Amino acid sequence: MHISLPECSRTPLNDDQHRFLQQLVAALSPEQAAWIGGYLTGLVANNLTSVPSADDIADITILVGSQTGNSDALAEQMHRLAAGRGLKTVIKKMGDYKLPQLKAEKNLLVIVSTYGEGEPPDNARELVEYLFSKRAPSLKQVQFAVLGLGDSGYEFFCKTGVDFDRRLEALGATRIHPRVDCDVDYEAGAEAWMDAVLNELSMRLDIKPQAADLSSPSVASVLAYSRKNPFPAVLLENIVLNGRGSIKETHHLELSLEGSGLTYEPGDVLGVYPSNAPDVIDALLQTLHFGGTEWIMLNGKDGFLYDALFSHYEITAITRPMVQKYALLANNRKLDQLLGDKHKLNDYLHGREIIDLVTDFPVEHLSPQAFVDCLRKLPPRLYSIASSLKQHPDEVHVTVAAVRYHSHGRNRKGVGSTFLAERIDEDATxxxxxxxxxxxxLPVDSSTPIIMIGPGTGIAPFRAFVEEREAVGATGKNWLFFGDQHFETDFLYQTEWQRYLKNGVLTRMNVAFSRDQEQKIYVQHLMAEYGKELYAWLQEGAHLYVCGDEKRMAHDVHQALLRIVAAETGSDNAEDYVANLQKAKRYQRDVY
Incomplete structure (x- = not known):
């Protein structure tokens, strides 16, 4: 039996909340829906769901800055945990936060990610600039705690969280719990921080702990499949998109979500848990003089070393924390000197993997347990979803470029991309x-024009966008910029784009194939060529989307946008114009 949510002409929900409620209801059985209805009724009866007005400041503000959504999810989790303890919290996104409100806060909990080379999330930039400006107020009345998310594979690990923590203290705020910096396997660290912070706040606010109701299932258990409990999706299709002769290998994969209850929207991401390649494991074991059958302790249980390296540990990418742990075992003067020189360490890490580290700095009498204790958990790989659920019910599609390269005398390959490209057979899970x-x-108003810029596999979310716009009968114009190396071999989803152009779903498309002429042409060059039209679309209210490499492409696209605005307005306020686009959520980026 399918449960649907009746259309309501008047609703107190905002658009995001209404969409979430529709997705939740669609995934429920009648029994589950009835239980949630009773659960919410009980909450209302006990005055636990009162919505604070603009004049009703919560005791605790959870201020969240997120690029991909992980910080948002943790903020929601903390909000629920706080409510269970009788603590009143409100979540505020940094992009929507009114800066003068900062000096009125009492208890401020900051959850913020860092991406790229120490960059704050796009929606946090204005707040970061304000905090570090002369206008930043004294915050002596504020108590705070900071949770940072990042990736230790980057040099400036959790830099935005560090910056918030130090600056809030410098402005006079009182730290109620030490900052925690979380790596890609952030769940345990984040939950420990939440528990400790909420305990401290409960004592300071004199809130007595409330007994949890263990008799009823939680909403989390209704929606069972998650990052902690992934769904075993069946592979339906694995198609190579590049033509013969291309130096690239880009795969289009289609997976079944049937029976999972999982839903998604265009712009969302698919997390995939890969395993390490057997040949990579064998080479590492041989270098370490291990057999793979040694017993080690993993999560409180004994297991074979090989099995742990296969599915649990990151065994390729070197992170600074990993090097620091290994150096304590190696007791090697050269390695210690390398760790002490940031620039030399960066040079060494570039293009090398863990097998190079253990080869260059061997440890005598290294035990398997000591070695794996240096490693971090194998993180999931994230891929932009390339499909609309409305067009492909019970399916999810992704676009994956197989990563292979040669460096420092060894052949290398991406863990997640080659797992999907090489080692998953049809009907496997x-x-x-x-x-x-x-x-x-996508804009809530489907009549809004959109501009999409996505070279290479950055095209993936825009396939989902266009499929969605077609499915809902959107009347807004759609303009796509795409780039790759060669027209004949690398025009990803070419026949689909041609069909969309023919039937009018895609208003216009401009392509740049960098290697088809002597002078390389990229998407940012096309933007400059059509700058007048692009600016006119923005003036009409168009939303601009960018997906792809943050270091080069996204940076170059951003600079091209600034130049276009400056040229068309004839003023030096291009940065303000673009910043306002971002603040209005009309300029959004999915970058990595």
Missing amino acids: ISVYIDHNTNFK
């Missing part, structure tokens, strides 16, 4: 979950 990205979404 892949452990997946949906990562909702609230910061990369």
Whole structure:
């Protein structure tokens, strides 16, 4: 039996909340829906769901800055945990936060991610600039705690969280709990921080702990499949998109979500749990002089070393924390000197993997347990979803470029991309979950024009966007910029784009194939060529989306946008114009 949500002409929900409620209801059985209805009725009866007005400041503000949605999800989790303890919290996104409100806060909990080379999330930039400006107020009345999310594979690990923590203290705020910096396997660290912070706040606010109701299932248990409990999705299709002769290998994969209850929207991300390649494991074991059958302790249980390296540990990418742990075992003067010189360490890490580290700095009498204790958990790989659920019910599609390269005398390959490209047969299952990205979404008004810029596999979310716009009968214009190396071999989804152009769903498309002429042409060059039209679309209210490499492409696209605005307005306020686009959520980026 399918349960649907009746259309309501008047609703207190905002658009995001209404969409979420529709997705939740669609995934429920009649019994589950009845239980949730009673659960919410009980909450209302006990005055636990009162919505604070603009004049009703919560005791605790959870201030969240997120690029891909992980910080948002943790903020929601903390909000629920706080409510269970009788603590009143409100979540505020940094992009929507009114800066003068900062000096009125009492208890401020900051959850913020860092991406790229120490960059704050796009929606946090204005707040970061304000905090570090002369206008920043004294915050002596504020108590705070900071949770940072990042990736230790980058040099400036959790830099935005560090910056918030130090600056709030410098402005006079009182730290109620030490900052925690979380790596890609952030769940345990984040939950420990939440528990400790909420305990401290409960004592300071004199809130007595409330007994949990263990007799009823929780909403989390109704929606069982998640990052912690991934769904075993069956592989339906694995198609190579590049033509013969291309130096690239881009795969289009289609996975079944039937029976999972999982839903997604265009702009969301698919998390995939890969395993390490057997040949990579064998080479590492041989270098370490291990057999793979040694017993080690993993999560409180004994297991074979090989099995742990296969599915649990990151065994390729070197992170600084990993090097620091290994150096304590190596007791090697050269390695210690390398760790002490940031620039030399960066040079060494570039293009090398863990096998190079253990080869260059061997440890005598290294035990398997000591070695794995240096490693971090194998993180999931995230891929932009390339399909609309309305067009492909019970399916999810992704676009994946197989990563292979040669460096420092060894052949290398991407863990997740080659797992999907080489080692998954049709009808095999892949452990997946949906990562909702609230910061990369189509306009609520389907008549709004959109501009999409996505070279290479950055095209993936825009396939989903266009499929969705077609499915809902959107009247807004759609303009797509795409780039790759060669027209004949690398025009990803070419026949689909041609069909969309023919039937009018795609208003216009401009393509740049960098290697088809002597002078390389990229998407940012096309933007400059059509700058007048692009600016006119923005003046009409168009939303601009960028997906792809953050270091080069997204940076170059951003600079091209600034130049276009400056040229068309004839003023030096291009940065303000673009910043306002971002603040209005009309300029969104899915970058990595």
